[in-house]
Every structure is written in C-alpha cells, then in structure tokens.
Amino acid sequence: MVTITVDGKKIQAPEGAWLIDVCRENGIDIPHFCYHPGLGPDGNCRMCQVEFVSDRGNKLGISCKTTVAEGMVVSVNSDVAKRARASVEEMLLLNHPLDCPICDKAGECSLQDYYMEHDLQNSRQDFTRFRKEKAKDIGPTLILDQERCVLCDRCVRFLRDVAGEAQLYIAGRGHEAYITTFPGKEVTSPYSLNTVDLCPVGALTAKDFRFDSATWFLKNTDSVCTTCARGCSMQIQSKKDQIYRMRPRPNLDVNGYWSCDEGRLNYKFVNVDRLARPFVRRGGETFECSLQEAIAEMRSTLGFKPAGSIDKPSAKTTVVLLSATATLEEMFLFQRLAKESLNAPIFVARHIPDGVDDNLLRRADKHPNAKGAEMLGIRVVNLQASSPGPEASAITEALGSDGVLVAVGFNTDVAALEPILARAKKIVALSGCKSWITDRADLVIPGLTFAEKDGLVVNFEGHVQQLRPTIDSKGETEWRVVDLLIASLNGTKPHEFVTQIRKAIQDSVPAFAGVNLTKLGSTGVRANAHAWAS
C-alpha cells in the first residue's frame, strides 16, 4: 500500500493501481473518455489530465495511465488542471455537430456533462465544421454518426479485446480520422450493443432505441436478464409502463460490464399476446372470472371440496410442472403445495432450445433459474426436443389416465409438451402470455413476466439475484396465487410480503442456509460459496 494525496486528501492505495481507479474508489471522479474500467486506459483522449505537484515543478499528466506511487501529490481541481481539461473539451467540440436536440445520447453524454462542468463558453470555432458521414448503417444493430465521434477508441477496443473480433477501426488520420467498419463488412458481433453503452457520445446508437425516447424521461430499475443461465445484471429503462431499453449494470461477480445483444433485446414479448384476466374453459367456451373464483375453481379441479371445508387431498392424480424460467419463490411454494397438500410429483422443465455457448457471457442453457430448482431439490427435466424424450415419459407416467396437469410459467409454445397435454385430463395453466397451453387449459390464471414481478433467480454459478418490478401490471404475481391456494387449502393466513417467503427459503432449504435472501443488494450474492462448499 502507498499513500498519495489528492486535492489535500490522504488516500491509501494498492501499489501499481491506476490513479484514476484509486480516485474513483475514493469518490473523486476524474473526467475521461477513452478510459473504461472494463477496458483499461488507452491514454488518447487527454481528458483525465491532472496536475502532479512536486518540488521540481508541477506537471500535467493523464491520470488513467499513471500508476500511484508513494508520496504522490495530485491536484485534480487546480486551475491548471481544469484549464487543461477545458481546452481538451473545447478541441473536441470544435468539429462536433451539436445536434444534441435530436441525439439519442443527449442527457447521458459525457461530452455534454463535461462541457457543463468545465467549459460553459461559446465556441471560438469559426471555420466550416468538418463534415463526415452521418447515420451510417454499420450492421444489424448499430447506426454510426462519424461527426459526433470523439475517437476515444472504446468501441474498437471492446470488439477487438473483449468480444474477440475486431470489426471497427479508426481510418484516416488527424482531423480526418473516423471510425468505420472493415471494407465490405458489418458489425455482427453478438455483443455489438455494448459499444453503444461504451460510446461516451452519440456516435454509436442502437437501431432498437433510436429516436424512441429522451433519456431523461426513462425510469431505471435494477433487475436481471432472464434470457440465459448467466443472469447478467441489467438496468431496465421504462416509460409509461413500456420497456424502452435494457442495459447491463456492472457486476464483477456475474457479467463484468457487458451483456449480449440477444439478452438485452429480449423484452418485446412483455407487450405481446398478454393475458388480462383469469378464465375458465367449459365445453370449448371461455368464461372470464375473478382471481377468487379462479382459485375456487382450481381447488375443485384438483379434487378439493369448496372453500371453507378443510380436507385431505383427494384421490385425483396431479403433476406440477414449472418452467425453469419461474422464480425461486414460485418454485418453493409450488414444491410446498405439491409435497404438503397434493402429494403430487413436481418437475421443473428446461424447455427452451439450447443457444450458443461462448466463453464471454452467453450460456447454452436459456433458462434463468434451472440452478435454483436444483438447489431446492426439484427434479429438472429436459423438454427441449420437439419429440418427447425419456424424461417426458416420466411426466406422462405420473399423470396416469385421468391426471391434472398444473403448468406454470410457460410463456412460449413447447412442442415436447404436446403428448403431455394430450394425456392430461385437465390442465391448469399459470402463464403470462398466450400459448398452446393456455389455448387448451381448463383454467388459466395470468402470470407476470420478468419485468413485472419481484423474485429471485439463481444463475448457473449459484449467484442469487433479484428481479425487480419495472412496469405496473394488472395481474397477480404467481407466488401470491399459489400462496392463496395453499392458505385456502390449509385454512391459514396467506403471506403478506414476498420477503417472508425468502426468509422461509433461507431457513428451510439447506442450499441457501447462511445466505441472507431478504437483503440481496443490487449485485446479488453467491449462494454456494456459503452452504454448498461447507
């Protein structure tokens, strides 16, 4: 450890750390463009200049490419340092098009922010601004505006050093330099949209978000990506109960600073083919009903007498089948229902076909919570193939000839479920979106999607993170439906808060022992580090 002084404040820092990192960790934000914690320093933007004080005279230097040394004295906010940064800002704005009113980045643009901090003067530029290409289509996800670019090189370095394939480069030199793709090629990286987050200005914009909303109208919610078993920490941005954009949040335990394009664009189903109210299907006709009526109907479907009479499970054979996209609370409560009230087998199905596995983030397993099912001790079955495999027959056998299937959380059509659905005499479905299952179920209770519910998911490494509701929903969350059912079967009072269920999980499931599930924070906690290892 070494001791340095920054603006008169003594700071202990590990030897060899970058000065800009040390300052940030101690609450001193030094302006920067080319540096990024996930990419490291490059040293080209000159925006992070600070003044190094010494007996031999003060000297300006960049803080991103300087390692801390014992006795180093730095002024970040001296007049000289501020003037140096203001002049860099002025230079960058010389040929900047200043189309902020129509720029997607406005409001979260470093160039804007630093101008407000440092410069705040009119441009002294009075020659014709240099023209470069605008709105250039450079791939399936990106639009490039070369005029807005400050040539910080972040996108180039990300694609080359992190995503693994160089797909952008800086062509030309001097004031004529510009970012572009290689001749005849496009940016096709599955991680391409990270360059939009990395871009400190509006040079790279996402086709998906282009001209959709001013950034300051968006409400941010810290949540988790549910597209694969990685479970990247995400920030969901919404306006008027519509999701506009998802962006990765830094979480060094899970996703670093990045996320894949597939995951961050997988929010559109939230607004498509949603079910509004519970309904019952009798003789081919559907009848909408209230949640209380639906729960009463569910009781009788499962073979119980009407509410008010506490009775033992009937002889009706029941199978509970959950999607591996369900949250930990839902799995836990359905497990309790199956075990204690129904005496029925419970399965968690991996039903989404495997995707691509790479060594950056993407996992082949497209379910966010298969690990959670494993940790709860529920059998996980594979229903990914279109024809039923040996694992599907375990379910059909358990159903027998007149069994009831309770299918939870299947928001998409699942081909392998077809023979199971055909075998089941009655089907109770809880799902957020219309699908084959809801088309055939005898009772349908609408569920919620990841964007609307509060719940836990466990990624493939055993890292528990919390989904937080982003947009309002008219429906009832799945855990409450099953909780109401359990309460009505047992004659007990239902839970009031979801955290009560989390408390029950951490108290009763050995895999989660010693983990505080009720206070996860924004980056979650690693479960197996505590219980599974011991």
Place this chain on the structure above:
Amino acid sequence: MSASHKIISARFDQKNAHTLQGYLDLGGYGSLKKLFKMKPDEVIEEVKRSGLRGRGGAGFPTGMKWSFIPKNTDKPKYLCVNADEGEPGTFKDRLILERDPHAIIEGIVICCYAVGIKTAYVYIRGEYDFPFVRLDAAVREAYREGYLGKNVKGSGADIDVVIHRGAGAYICGDETGLIESLEGKKGQPRPKPPFPAVVGVFGCPTVVNNVETIAALPWILENGAGAYAAIGTEKSKGTMLFSISGMVERPGVYEGAFGVNLWKFIEDSTGGVKDGKKLKAVIPGGSSSAILTADETRNVNLDYESIAATGAMVGSGAIMVFDEDTDVVKALEVVLRFYAHESCGQCPPCREGTYWLYEIVNRIRNGKGRPEDIDLMLSICPDMLGRTVCVLADSAAIPAASYIKKFRSEFEAYIDKSRLPERRLHPGGINLEARAL
C-alpha cells in the same frame, strides 16, 4: 571548418565509399577489432564518456539510453535505427544512407554488441528510394563478407539487420510511432511510460537510435571517447550534420562542431544569404523549432544549451534561412498545413488544434483575417503544449507562437490589408454592411 571535424561526413565525397571495398580502403570496419576485445559494458561506458547525444531531434544521451535496457531479461532485445527522416528541412540521414551506408552497419554492430542485441531493424522512410537501394546493397555485401549474420567476424555475436520501408507518415519518425508501424499497426505513438527500453518492438526491450547517432559510433570507438568529447562544448560534445536550406548561396549538408557562432557557421559553410540580401530569420532545428530573428541568429552559439536558451532547439539540425523577402505568414501556413496533415489523430489537442491553427493562418493569408485572430492563435498554442502523447502538437504550437510573437507586424499587415476594401466602415463606426442586413 577544419578537416578534423569531418567525422560523419568524412567519406561523403570519396568515390565508391558506399561499396564494401571502397569503405574498407578508407579504413572502414576498423573499429571492430577494438570492439570485440572490449566487454559490452565497457562499450556502453565508452559511449557514455563520449557524450554522444541522439541526433534525431531530442538530443538524449545515447549511452544512457542503452543502459536503460534491462540486463536480466529472457526477452530478445532489439535495435531500431530510425531512418524515417521526415522533419521538413532535414536531409542529413539521406546522405549517410546514400554515401556511407557501411558506417551505419558498423555502428549497428557496435550497438548490438554493446547491448546484446541480435536483430536490428532499419526503419527507412518510404520516399527514400535511392537511399534504400544503397543501404540494401550494403547490407547484402556485409552479410556476404561476414560483417553481419552468424558469428560476426569470429566474435561470437549473431547480428541480423532487417530493412523496413515506411509508408510515408511523418509520425512514424517518433520512436513509439515507429515501433507501432514496425509491428504492422497504424503508426500512432504510445503513451509513455513504459518506455521502449522496457517495452518496445513486440513488447521487448528496444533501443531506438537515429541514423546519424549510429554512424558516429565507429569513429568514437576507433579514436576513443576522449577524442570525441574534446570537440564541442562541455555539454554538447562532438559534431553534428546540419542540413542548411533556404535562401543561402550553397544549401547542403555541412558537418560542424558545437560551440561556434550560429550565423558564422552558416555563413562559412554556405556563403551567406543568397544574392547578398539581408537576413530576416533562421529556423535552427527543423520546422518544429521556434524561429530566431536575424539579431538572435548573430548572437547565439550553435550548441544544444545556447539554442535552447532562446526558446528554439537544435533538433535534427535542419537550419532554414529566411531572407528579407520571405513571407513569414506564408511560411507559418506551410508549416501548419504540414502538421495538420501529419497529426495521427489520437489526441484531441493535436488532432483538432493543428487544424484549427492552420485554418486561422490560412484565412489570414487569404485576406479574411480579423484582428482578434492573432490573439486567438496565441491562446490556442499553450493548450497544445505538453498535453499530448507525443510532441507533434508542440511541434505545431511552438513555431506558431514564436512566428507570431517575433513577426507580429507582418500578421497584422495581412489583416489590415484585408479589412480595408471589403468592410467599409461608417464614419461613426457603424458597419454599413451589417446594417444593410
């Protein structure tokens, strides 16, 4: 100038000095016998004692540069000979490459032996076609006769020389820009530290020396560091090649010892200002140096320290002489156009600043200047000094500031001239054109 001061240029006028036989006839490769009897560390000490400084422009002591190379490293070490002579006004290395290429090879052998290098790259400027032909031929000859290759002349040292031709970017003359280019990347200087002595070509320790520095080594080794250090001043030792151009009677490359009066040296070598005109100004060290007025030129000595005291620099020894008819504003426009064109574009102060300065001086020259433009340029210059990865921004800002400060009246004359006919002012001071709008 006495003949004893012809060290690097001694063989320039000798017939066939560029061939191995001609070089050997003139006593070439004479230092190698002495070299291989010395220990590598002794060679470094010898070069340190000679006081030889880098002749590429920065004037860094050569022996010290060599001693920065880590001794205990598993990595290979490299030598890069910087023959990317691109500074406007400089053409001295070209003569060495064309007329005395074996001196460079002999110098390379000395440096490689001293530092423990097995591979030397010569990065030669793309435009230097004939110098490349001569050096290439010399390298082939040297390989054939065992001055390069495995076990050089029985010393046990293996030394290879690879000639790399640049593609014409000025910035590749910067040592880290050169290294990037040599590695096959875009020529863009790297932030330092780490310095090339630690992380250079392909991430390995690297010495980067100018052609002239390397060519001075054989003489130093043969005649001893003391003999070299006896020439020149206390801190600027030895001799240097000066490329003198501009309005003089006989422009050319002249070798001179440090410590003489600058104007006397120019006059003695070239015969003074052309056609007997009056001297206006002198650029002593290439286009990136500050300018010296006639008075300053007559009163300054030609050595690193004295020239630095005036705010200018010896640089690469490119002396450009302006006579009384030279248009300083046009000269600055030419200089700034060059730097705006050659900026690599990494750092905003350089990328934008060089072009901004060029734009302003360009409009002054074209009769569209405004009175405030001069002060605007002067306020931009300090924002470019020492703010960037390499010194290209400084190279534009220093001449701009010095030309304006020393010849401000000429800039003002341009602006006054341009204002009179177009902008007719009302006697009361109201701009008629503005009111018409």
